Amino acid sequence: MSKDLLFEIGLEEIPARFIRAAMEQLQDRTSKWLEASRIAHSGVSAYATPRRLAVLVKDAAEKQEDISEEVKGPARKIALDAAGEWSKAALGFARSQGVTPEQFTFKELGGVEYIYATRNSVGVETASLLTEGLNGIVSAMTFPKNMRWGTHDFKFVRPIRWMVALFGTEVVDLEITGVKAGNVSRGHRFLGSVAVITEPSAYVESLRAQHVLVDVKEREQLILDQINKLAHEKDWTIAIKEDLLEEVLFLVETPTVLFGTFDPSFLHIPQDVLITSMREHQRYFPVLDSTGKLLPFFVTVRNGNDVSLDVIAKGNEKVLRARLSDAKFFYQEDQKLKIEDALAKLENIVYHEEMGSIGDKVRRIGQIADALSVKLGLAASTAAEVSRTAEICKFDLVTQMVYEFPELQGTMGEDYARKAGESDTVAKAIFEHYQPRFAGEAVPASEAGYVVSIADKIDTIVGCFSIGIIPTGSQDPYALRRQAAGIVQIVLEHKLSISLQEIFEIAAQVHEKSRNMKHSGTELRINLYEFFGLRVKRLLSDNVRYDVVDAVIAAGYDDVVAVVSRSRALNDAVQTQEDFKITVDSFNRVGNLAAKAQGGSVDPTLLSDDAEVKLFETWQSLHAPYYEALSARNADEALRILSGLKDAVTGFFDSVMVMAEDEKVRSNRLALLAGIDADTKVFADFSKLVW
Incomplete structure (x- = not known):
């Protein structure tokens, strides 16, 4: 059996910039508590307005899930003494798991035998967990700034004024800072009254009846629909800045869009000044024409219905006129100041x-x-x-x-x-x-x-x-x-x-x-x-695979343009060239042996095997154009040239014993590989690529 769970925290007005994070935090903490408490459910929805944070849990189980888990204890040689009696370690393990030693079983793990206990836990009624659980959720919430009020030591984003906590139709016995939870919420501060919530599923509609839209997405869409409708009717472009929309969204419970006008003479002030003044001081959306030029109108969102919008518009126009007059004064005075x-x-x-x-x-x-x-x-x-x-x-x-x-x-x-x-x-x-x-x-x-x-x-x-x-x-x-x-x-x-x-x-x-x-x-x-x-x-x-990033960064990033070019070229090669892994493997094999080189340059007279001569000559022929491509920041060409070493490197390892007995020959071959390795590592550390 299951019931819906509703928890609403009613508050004094929360700063708009805090609300979304607080709503998401309440939702996240509730979900984690339900999981930790083994309470099954079918989803947690979050709601918020300037005066409330709420969560609605659908189909919360009326009882915790029963659990049966096997717990590993001490090794057998520790659990039993020389006489075959249970040791203090084994008896202590039994007490900690709520079992008797007779219930132990033995299992082998990694060649060692351990004792195991099966711990059974019968789930308790969900209702008995809610008081402590909800209290813990509220107490654990954090905010950029907190408040204390009255004589309470408890801190929260704003003082708590009411709470709704319903499990099904039953009120949860919960009290925080002297506020007891019930089934009564509060509607719009001016248009609504109290809202009696008969059951959690009625929450949204009960508050809608009291002029509060608690669903954030619904409220945002209503604002956008009204703005778009107004823009269409007036043939305006209403500039909607995301952060301003977010702020307005959490300043209202019943949004109604309206517009006003201002004296066109203010348009002689730079457009950015007027727009900034409207947005930052008044939370208005500016109105533009089809070319992006500011028009002498503004759009705002009222926290209320559409009654007497003309009066509201005139009040906003009066306030804006004062703001723009200040801006005009500042602008004129600033021009008197010499640079x-x-x-x-x-x-x-x-x-x-x-x-x-x-x-x-x-x-x-x-x-x-x-x-x-x-x-x-x-x-x-x-x-x-x-x-x-x-x-x-x-x-x-x-x-x-x-x-x-x-x-x-x-x-x-x-x-x-x-x-x-x-x-x-x-x-x-x-x-x-x-x-x-x-x-x-x-x-x-x-x-x-x-x-x-x-x-x-x-x-x-x-x-x-x-x-x-x-x-x-x-x-x-x-x-x-x-x-x-x-x-x-x-x-x-x-x-x-x-x-x-x-x-x-x-x-x-x-x-x-x-x-x-x-x-x-x-x-x-x-x-x-x-x-x-x-x-x-x-x-x-x-835009680049993490291992490719690591590989090119290891080769250096002092030249930003070059490292970006190298990363794109290598990323493309790794993802599109079927045989590129063979090329990379050959470079890595060169690098592994090059690490044993003691320094020094290659002596061509000590190269005797055809394969090592071919490798040396191939490397020498590619060396200059390779660095020319790198210098030109043409990483695609540089990688193409470098990849030309693959066949010669493969042939070298197939035919030549690098670690020859003759010390001079061995050192010369290692020097050859070290030179090639130094060139490859200018492009990337290919050993960091993951296949």
Whole structure:
């Protein structure tokens, strides 16, 4: 027999950003408790609104499953003493398993005889487990921030105001922080009233009757349907940002979409400013035309029904007008600030107590960017644009607009720079140097943009590493992983002819000359190389087999473009070339014997066997074109050339005794194999491939 189980925790309004994770956590903990308690069921569904977290367990068994399991005890020689009597170890094992020694059986395992006990456990009624189980689930939940209330020591995301706990039609005897569970929930704060839940299966509909949609997917779909309907009716494009939709979803229990308007004169302010103000301050969805241009309308979601929507719209319009007026004021005031005056203010803003002011950081960015321009061989005109971009790339940090909306850094810098008379290239590069801000965002398109972007990011990474701030586990307060991944992405997409260690060296030298460092020299550079190695490995793992990634990484990843090219070529060969395993086996056999070489070069006069002569000549003929292909980052061609050694290597091992008695001959043959092995390992460590 089975019954449905419902558990709802009613709370004061939970921050929207916490709700989905909390809902999923409650679902996961409930599922794990049911499994650990041996309570069969047919599924756990989770529900959430701003004021509640709930789970509904379908067809929960009314009784635990009975179990019968065999438990291994001590070995026979330990379980019995010299007189054949049960030892203390055997008697203790019997007590721990709730059996008598007469119930022991003997079984052999690995050539040793052990005693075994069969432990039977009769399942108890599920109802008797629920009080402790549900209490434990709630107590174990964790949140980014917790609260305590009243005189209670108990911590939770928000104060608990009611609970519903039903097993079938019976209320579970449960009390937390003075709140006793019952069968009464609460509806919408203004539209509904109490909702009596007669049985778990009636939960969703009972709350719907009180103007609460507890099903998250249903609520989200209703919001999207209303937005899409409005967009179709008005011929609008309503920009739906996923994180904003997620937030709105968990701010409402009964969603109703409505729209309002604002004064078109505000459209003279940059579009990004208006959109950011609407989204961040008011949680509004902006309205665009078919070309992506902002229209003087906004869309919002009301937590209620469609009564008096015109009044609600007017109230929202009034609030938005004040917000946009502030933005207009900030925008106009910022344009009075000269770039040189803004740069002077950066000297008074501490970037980090051990790395100086933001002004100090800007100077380091400039020095790194100039050195990168030289290393990359940029034209003089482009190098000048790089220098100017680096010099003013952070000036907008002291503007009122960026102070109000930090996410507009770069965006406002581009706009204000143009208005101040800077070239379009420099202005655009100010915006681009923050890219990519997140995974999947485009990298800077211009040379000035990507050079300054690399300089800014590597300055931050080297600076943090130099004072011991290195990401560990989930801790990465300065987003160093993201910034390292950004550098790797820029180098790859623009196919830059610069190695990671050259970038490290430029930045490390700038830091070492300008400030005292706790960690520098070889230690710093090794840590940086290993840190970037993990970023490169993650990049490769998106499209390449794990063993191929390991193989090419082992050969080095200093040249990002080259290692990506090698990984793709090797991955393709492993997956599409039927006889490639034979090639790999021949390389691995070479490597195994090459490990015994004592150094030295090959003496052609000591090569006597036809097979070893052929191998030497084949290797010599392929050596130069192989390295030319590698130098050109043409990994497909390099691997094709390298694979040309297969037949000669196979013939060599079929005909030649490598470990000859003559020491000179033996050393010469090992030197030949060592040379070939050195060439293969420039491409990959083929021994890491898994077949």
